Amino acid sequence: HLVRPVPFLYPLRHRVWERAFVGAGIALYDVLATLRRGKRALPWHRHLSRADLDRVFPDLSARAAVGAIEYWDATVDDARYVTTLVRTAAGYGAQAATRIQVVELTKNGAGVVDGALLRDLETDRVIAVKARHVISSTGVWTEQSQALAGETGGLRVLASKGIHIVVPRDRIEGDAGLILQTKKSVLFVIPWSRYWVIGTTDTPWTEDLVNPAAHARDINYVLDEANAVLEKALTHDDIIGTWAGLRPLLQPGTKDGTASEKVSREHAVASPVPGLTVIAGGKFTTYRIMARDAVDFALGAEAAAARPSITQTLPLVGGRPSTDGAPGALARQFGWDAAMVDHLLHRYGSDIRDIAEICDRDETMSRPLEHAPAYLRAEIAYAVSHEGALHLEDVMHRRTRMVYEYADEALAALPEVARIVAGELGWSDARRDEEVAAYTAVADAVAAAARASDDSEAARARAAA
Ligand SMILES: Cc1cc2nc3c(=O)[nH]c(=O)nc-3n(C[C@H](O)[C@H](O)[C@H](O)COP(=O)(O)OP(=O)(O)OC[C@H]3O[C@@H](n4cnc5c(N)ncnc54)[C@H](O)[C@@H]3O)c2cc1C
Incomplete structure (x- = not known):
């Protein structure tokens, strides 16, 4: 339930040789992705003409592609996956x-x-x-x-930083992801529920490992590479979120x-x-x-x-087919629309019934958060009661992705989230205020880092909280 198939387009700039060359590579990728003879988790690739592209991805500029090859890959929210994995292990x-x-x-x-x-x-x-x-x-x-x-x-491992930016879904008109060849490597434009995730970069990171940060040059690079192929250029004002991560790059040999x-x-x-x-x-x-x-x-x-x-x-928790708590009946009971049911099934799978139980006990929990309506109030309670969240940052950054799905690090949703978490964890008003202040300080530090011009300046800005 956590992994979603997504079609990607590899834009072609040259008519004949590139289609044959890239097509052969993608066909091999498809063969390798075949689980066993005749059994595939994802559809086969297909070739698209420019006319097809105008239909599938109208915002892919005509100067950037004479056609494309469509292949299938998948997306997963890694933090959500890891939480689910840990809960599965705990179950054993x-x-x-x-x-x-x-x-x-x-x-x-x-x-x-x-x-x-x-x-x-x-x-x-x-x-x-x-x-x-x-x-x-x-x-x-x-x-x-x-x-x-x-x-x-022991092993030798270096850290390589990769950043992503997030823009609202309606900012780019297209029904597939893009994989773009850049001078340095590749850039992905990935459709992700209500938004697009665009990245990434690949640069050595030698600062504090705890808080990698995206800076202005990283963000400009991603914007420039995306704009090179998009019909309507993205600007800084379109960005609702950014984040940075570190890849462990294994070095040859051992110590x-x-x-x-x-x-x-x-x-x-x-x-x-x-x-x-x-x-x-x-x-x-x-x-x-x-x-x-x-x-x-x-x-x-x-x-x-x-x-x-x-x-x-071994299936993960939520991954077993369930017979009780049919989603349609829950939707009618709590007044959830199709998008909400899809969101809940994607995040909880068959454990959607645990969310329903929270709503059964307290009807106000079945309602969306006022300033982050993609999420139910019950999901915040669940993040604490079932998923071990201890702080607002845990809820806003990892159990949910509100921090980059809503502008200004979702600060507008914070008071309501804080009230629910405080209720679950028994926080006093003073403790709740401290937690809100701590989250706000991190949001400010991330925003300051995004204005920095290099890693060391960004790391210093991020270290302020
Ligand atoms: C931008 C980006 C894009 C990526 N894209 C993909 C992709 O498309 N597909 C893919 O398969 N992979 C991708 N990766 C790679 C993938 O994310 C990493 O390979 C993976 O997260 C590494 O997992 P890990 O458990 O080894 O390390 P981590 O996820 O870094 O986990 C290490 C954990 O160890 C904990 N830890 C460290 N020291 C201690 C200590 N002393 N005590 C207790 N705990 C400690 C840390 O807190 C951390 O939780 C991407 C990575 C980045 C940065």
């Missing part, structure tokens, strides 16, 4: 904790890693946990976290002192010291393979062969 007995930082990896007398010291960032309390084996999968923090064992070996390693084309697993497995690299879309490889490596070949991974057969 995993202990999950947010805002807990590993500050040290402990070792026994034989020098084998046997646990960790964890700092609860909410209370500053340090907790010692014992473990038969520790697996570290910390993305761009890989080098820092493997060093917590006090050893020098001296690495005890053992297993490198695939995309990711690597290594053991800098007995008792510790480190995994890094890969892609979001390869996470199940990465998880299998990390656990198998930690178990050792013999134990892994005796207990093969079953990850590929």
Whole structure:
């Protein structure tokens, strides 16, 4: 329910050779994406003429394309996916904790890693946990976290920043995504429910890893590349949101002192010291393979062969077909329109019934937020009661994407969201005001960073909150 197929257009500038050349590449992509003979998750690619383009993507400028090839890919809200994944693991007995930082990896007398010291960032309390084996999968923090064992070996990972901008859906007339070849790499223009997501960039990031930030040059680059093909140019005023992320880029080889390693084309697993497995690299879309490889490596070949991974057969919570709480009946009961039902099914799948339960208990929860009407009030309560949100930032940035779906970091919706979260978490009025102030300060810092001209200036501006 979280993943949506999306058609993309690869615009062609030359009539014959480019169509043959790119068409062959995309046909190969289609073959590789075939699950098994005759079974595909996505439709096959097709060739479009300029006349077809005028119908499918009227805002793709005539100077930018004489035709296009349409192929299919998919989109997913990664934060939503990760939350759902963690809840699935918890359903199988995993202990999950947010805002807990590993500050040290402990070792026994034989020098084998046997646990960790964890700092609860909410209370500053340090907790010692014992473990038969520790697996570290910390993305761009890989080098820092493997060093917590006090050893020098392990993987080499660099951080590369990518930014996106968001513009309202009605700003670009088109029914497909675009993949555009740029001088440096590629740029995607992606239709995403009520808006377009446009990006990305790919630049080394050497500032604070916690808060990567988009600056004015990043944003101008994305605007310029998109405007090179759009009929009606986008301006800064069209942008309702921006965000930046860091890709963990695996570097060749391992550090001296690495005890053992297993490198695939995309990711690597290594053991800098007995008792510790480190995994890094890969892609979001390869996470199940990465998880299998990390656990198998930690178990050792013999134990892994005796207990093969079953990850590929495990559905995520909300992903099981459900017979009760049919969406049509819920829509009639609560007065939701088709767009709202689609939104809820996309976010919660069969767990839509949990949202309905919240609405059953309190009818006001079945209504949309006044200043962010794509979301129900119940979703805010659910983010706290079912999805572990502890702060307004958790709700606005990750459990929902309000921060970039509504202008001004969705500040207009904040008071109503804060009242609901306060009710769920039992905040006093003073605590609620503090949380609102903290969210507003982050919004101001992100806006200040967006006016900066380079990474270090943007990082300084972002660090203000
Ligand atoms: C702009 C952009 C576009 C992308 N597009 C795609 C795409 O289209 N398809 C795709 O497949 N992939 C894509 N990726 C890549 C994908 O997002 C990453 O590969 C993936 O998020 C990496 O996951 P990870 O778990 O290794 O690292 P992360 O997602 O960075 O997670 C690491 C986690 O470790 C935690 N951590 C670090 N240190 C500690 C500590 N000491 N104690 C406790 N926790 C700690 C961090 O808080 C963090 O939550 C994109 C990335 C970017 C930036």
